[in-house]
Amino acid sequence: MSRSRPTPTGFGALLLAALLLAVAPSCARDARQAPVPAAEQTGERPPGNAVASAHALATEAGLQIMREGGNAFDAAIATSAVLSVVEPISSGLGGGGFFLLHDARSGRDVFIDARETAPASMDADRYRTADGGFDRDRAENGPWSAGIPGLPAAFVHIAERYGALPLAQSLAPAVRIAEEGFPVYARFARGYQARRAVMERYPGTRSVFLVDGRAPQEGDVFRQPELARTLRLLGERGFDGFYRGDVADKLIAGVNAEGGQWTAGDLAGYRVVEREPIRFRYHGWTVTTAPPPSSGGIAMAQMLQILEPWDLAALDETQRTHLVVESMRRAFRDRTFFLGDPDFVRIPQRTLLSRDYAAGLRATIHPARATPSDLLSGEATPLEDEETTHFSIVDAQGNRAGVTQTVNLLFGSGLVAPGTGVLLNNEMDDFALQPGVPNAFGVMGFEANAPQPGKRPLSSMTPTFLESDDRVAVLGTPGGSRIITMVLLGILGYDAGLDAQAVAALPRYHHQWTPDRISAESGTFSGATVAGLRALGHTVDLPGDRAAGGRGSSHVWGNLQTVLWNRRDGTLTGGSDPRNPVGEAKVEPVAN
Ligand code: GLY
Numbered sequence: 131m132s133r134s135r136p137t138p139t140g141f142g143a144l145l146l147a148a149l150l151l152a153v154a155p156s157c158a159r160d161a162r163q164a165p166v167p168a169a170e171q172t173g174e175r176p177p178g179n180a181v182a183s184a185h186a187l188a189t190e191a192g193l194q195i196m197r198e199g200g201n202a203f204d205a206a207i208a209t210s211a212v213l214s215v216v217e218p219i220s221s222g223l224g225g226g227g228f229f230l231l232h233d234a235r236s237g238r239d240v241f242i243d244a245r246e247t248a249p250a251s252m253d254a255d256r257y258r259t260a261d262g263g264f265d266r267d268r269a270e271n272g273p274w275s276a277g278i279p280g281l282p283a284a285f286v287h288i289a290e291r292y293g294a295l296p297l298a299q300s301l302a303p304a305v306r307i308a309e310e311g312f313p314v315y316a317r318f319a320r321g322y323q324a325r326r327a328v329m330e331r332y333p334g335t336r337s338v339f340l341v342d343g344r345a346p347q348e349g350d351v352f353r354q355p356e357l358a359r360t361l362r363l364l365g366e367r368g369f370d371g372f373y374r375g376d377v378a379d380k381l382i383a384g385v386n387a388e389g390g391q392w393t394a395g396d397l398a399g400y401r402v403v404e405r406e407p408i409r410f411r412y413h414g415w416t417v418t419t420a421p422p423p424s425s426g427g428i429a430m431a432q433m434l435q436i437l438e439p440w441d442l443a444a445l446d447e448t449q450r451t452h453l454v455v456e457s458m459r460r461a462f463r464d465r466t467f468f469l470g471d472p473d474f475v476r477i478p479q480r481t482l483l484s485r486d487y488a489a490g491l492r493a494t495i496h497p498a499r500a501t502p503s504d505l506l507s508g509e510a511t512p513l514e515d516e517e518t519t520h521f522s523i524v525d526a527q528g529n530r531a532g533v534t535q536t537v538n539l540l541f542g543s544g545l546v547a548p549g550t551g552v553l554l555n556n557e558m559d560d561f562a563l564q565p566g567v568p569n570a571f572g573v574m575g576f577e578a579n580a581p582q583p584g585k586r587p588l589s590s591m592t593p594t595f596l597e598s599d600d601r602v603a604v605l606g607t608p609g610g611s612r613i614i615t616m617v618l619l620g621i622l623g624y625d626a627g628l629d630a631q632a633v634a635a636l637p638r639y640h641h642q643w644t645p646d647r648i649s650a651e652s653g654t655f656s657g658a659t660v661a662g663l664r665a666l667g668h669t670v671d672l673p674g675d676r677a678a679g680g681r682g683s684s685h686v687w688g689n690l691q692t693v694l695w696n697r698r699d700g701t702l703t704g705g706s707d708p709r710n711p712v713g714e715a716k717v718e719p720v721a722n
Contacts (some may be wrong), residue, residue, distance in 0.1 A: 169234070169602070169697060175528050182630075182691035182704040182715035183521035184220070184608075187312060188212040189714040192523055193302035195295065197718070202529035203231060203292035204300045207285045207565050209521050210533055211304035211361060215354060216279065218553050218609060219321040219540055220519040223360065223372070225555040226280035227535025228420055230407060230593040230604075231292060234528030239418050239595065243403040244535075245559040245586040246277030246285035249307075251391035252583045257563045257608065264564045269539035271328045273390025275543040275556035277587070281535060282364050282372040287402045290368075300367030307363045308551070311353035314341075315712045319348045324372060325541045334384055334548035357551025373397045377550055384547025385554070403473070412438060418595040419617075420534075422472045426592025426614045428482050429439055429461040433618050435488035436460065436495075443626055447655065448662030449497075454622070455641045455668065456495045456650055458615055462573070462643035463506045470578035471586040477578070485607050500667035516593065518608030524691040524702060526720035530693075532593035534605040536614070539570055560587035569609035573642060590615045596624055604690035605633065607707070615640040616688045630694040630705030630715070638687050647671050651686050689713060 169175070179202075181192035191212040197559035200208070206229060214222040221227065229242035256274055259265045268274045289297035322329065322345055329335045329546040338357075341350045363371035371377065378397045407418045408427030412434040419427040436457040442450045446638045468477055481487050494501065518536035523529075536555070537543075543556040562575030571590070579588040590613045593606040603624055607616045616638055623633040637654035641647070655670070656665070663670050673685070691713065692705045704715025 132387050132606075150155075169528055174697060175234075176526055176695045176702045177700055178702050178717050178719040179205070179526050180524045180693045180702050180704050180715070180717040181205060181521065182693050182706050182713075183209050183213060183632075184519045184689050184691060184707075184710055184713045185213060185216045186712060187216050187307055188521065189716050192521070193716060193718055194300055194303060195300055196525055197369050198295065198299065200293065200295045200300060201527060202523045202525035202531045203516065204295045205523050205525065206231070206531035206533055207248040207288055207293065207297065207300040208282065208303055209523065210535055211285065211301050212307055213519050213521065213535065215304050215308045215357060217318075217519055218537070219318055220517050220537065221281070222537050222542070222553050223282050223357070223364075224276070224279050224552040225535060225537035225542060226277070226557065227284065227533060228424060228589070228591050228593055229284055229288060230418070230420065230532040230595060231288075232294065232418075232530035232595060233526075239407050239409075241405045241407040241421055242284055242287065242407050243423065243586070244280035245423055245589060246280050246555055247400060248277055248558065248561070248581055248583055248585050248587070249390075249392050249396040250583045251393075252558070252581050252585075254563055254581050264561070264567050269559045269563050270539060270543075270556050271687070272331070272545050273360075273385045273388045273392075275558050276385065276390070276545065276554035277557040278392070278396050279372075279430055279552070279555065280402060283369060283400055283402045285364065286368045296365075297368065298362075301361050301365040305358045305365070307672040308354040308358035308361060311351040314346045314348055314352050316348050316713070317710070318352075319346055321540045323479070325544055328544035329541060332388060332545050334546040334550075335544055335553070337548065338385060338546050338551060338553070354551045356549060360550050360552060367474060373400055377552075380549040381547045381552065381554075384545070384550065388459065388545060389682055405472075408483070410435065412621070414598045415621070415625065417621065418596045418597070420592045422469055422477055422479075422588070423586040424589045424591055425465045425469045426590055426594075426617065428469060428477075428479065429465055429614045430594070430618060430621070431483050432461040432464065432488060432491070433457040434621065435485055436492045438488075447659045450667070451639065451648075451655070451659060451663060452500070452666055452668070453495065454618070455639070455663075456501060458618070458641040459501065459503060459506070459643050460491045460494075461614070462611070462641070463503070465588075466573065466575055466643065468578055470575070470580075470588050472541035474585045475583055498666060502667070503643050506643065517610070518613070519689065520591075520593065520606035520608055520691050521702070522604035522606065522691050523697055524602070524604060524693045530595060530602070532595060532605050532606050534591035534593045534606045534608070536591065536608070557587055560589060568644070572645065573611045574644070587593045590614050594621070596621060600696065602695040603630070603692060603695065605690065607688040607690035609688040611642050612638070612640045615642075616690060620690060620692065630692050630703045632705070633692055633694075634705035634707045634715075635688045636690075640687075671684045691715065
């Protein structure tokens with residue numbers, strides 16, 4: 131399927147003409163309490179250190195490093211590295227991530243882009259079958275699915291530029307846990323079973339993951355001595371410990387032995403990129419979030435700016451959900467056409483972020499009728515599973531880190547390069563490997579996200595800071611394309627006055643333009659709301675629909691981890707997604 135790239139403004143005008151239906155939003159907003167001066171102006175600090183992550187061992191590592199004198203950035207390295215050890219299902223040294231950092235001393239926010247890059251051998255034809263079809267196996271499994279890892283380079287960069295401790299010290303908890311092992315938990319064992327056929331194709335993977343010759347089971351102690359060695363080399367030698375020398379040679383040998391084509395130049399040439407975050411206002415909040423190659427920040431700005439004039443709390447659930455879904459539909463439509471790696475494609479960012487453009491999109495929303503996605507053009511595709519991981523940190527100095535990291539799908543490519551312990555990502559599937567052919571998350575793309583050597587595939591990872599006159603929050607979650615809508619619902623939750631734990635627990639729903647349907651977790655909507663949405667013309671998929679022959683989601687989504695500093699009442703709290711029993715949010719008081 132080929133599709134010409136529409137212009138953002140042309141699209142708005144087309145819909146305006148087609149629908150000619152505008153909703154008059156009520157501009158009612160609460161009268162806020164008197165503003166509190168920014169913390170940087172008052173010198174005020176949080177009452178302690180806080181970490182919320184998807185695994186209690188990773189939360190503890192972050193807190194430990196701050197007890198040893200590290201700041202939130204050292205703690206981010208420690209937490210990230212431990213997640214890389216205990217959650218190979220989600221992220222790791224063989225993958226990448228985005229680090230959103232706030233430096234309290236300078237007041238500066240920076241976005242560290244440690245996304246994987248395509249190797250020099252990248253060529254879309256590699257993913258074509260003999261009959262010209264799409265080779266999904268190659269896109270999702272094994273050497274051609276893997277990009278050049280970015281996470282180790284992020285650790286080195288952050289330790290050098292922002293940390294207070296040597297890298298080896300921040301990596302020490304991860305080294306210890308990789309050596310001593312940790313108990314396999316249910317999600318790990320289930321995920322392994324789901325990917326078992328791919329994982330056991332590769333000798334390097336079998337030698338790491340099989341416990342006494344069998345698949346890991348809940349309660350087994352899982353040790354990774356080779357990964358411990360790789361982490362130690364990274365701590366001792368920095369960039370060269372991973373991207374040059376012994377580890378690099380083994381990564382290249384492991385990929386190429388399975389038919390891939392990596393070179394020493396691919397690894398030695400990898401660089402993290404510091405980017406300016408996306409920043410915009412929503413009600414009383416400043417939202418600081420992920421720029422391209424994440425699609426999340428632009429989509430977030432579009433959705434919230436579309437929604438801003440409505441007093442969502444005053445609407446009934448059907449009407450509120452309808453408007454939120456219509457904002458999602460429009461943002462995801464633009465994601466498909468306009469977003470990619472900003473170092474390779476021109477993104478009409480000024481237009482996409484403008485309030486006027488959002489107003490044009492808002493005007494196309496019918497108050498009492500769903501806009502069929504095919505009016506906006508597109509194809510129906512299935513939704514798939516969620517992976518990735520996120521953690522949030524605030525330290526007692528007021529520094530913050532919001533980090534989302536991934537190997538893409540469950541256990542990434544399934545390929546461990548022998549002798550490294552490094553499980554490689556399958557991030558190449560996040561490119562539009564064939565124009566208009568959806569990836570594993572059901573999202574598709576065109577030229578803007580076409581694969582090229584050295585390019586970064588478009589992501590949905592959306593680590594985000596929220597600041598109002600009295601509250602500061604860090605939040606994010608895994609979940610593929612659903613990350614964006616989960617973070618949106620989290621922001622709306624904070625805006626409605628929820629606390630951190632309630633935000634992490636919020637029920638979830640999602641729309642991504644194609645397929646043209648709302649998917650929802652069980653219990654998200656009342657029966658009356660489902661009926662109301664269907665009466666407006668929405669297709670609503672609920673868990674269980676799939677069993678009945680429908681295409682509903684069969685499980686809960688996401689793993690949202692958030693920290694909230696309330697400057698008005700002086701509290702620091704965390705929220706860890708109750709869907710994940712091994713996650714933990716913890717706060718340790720510090721006398722300032
Ligand atoms: N691999 C999922 C994402 O980056 O969006």
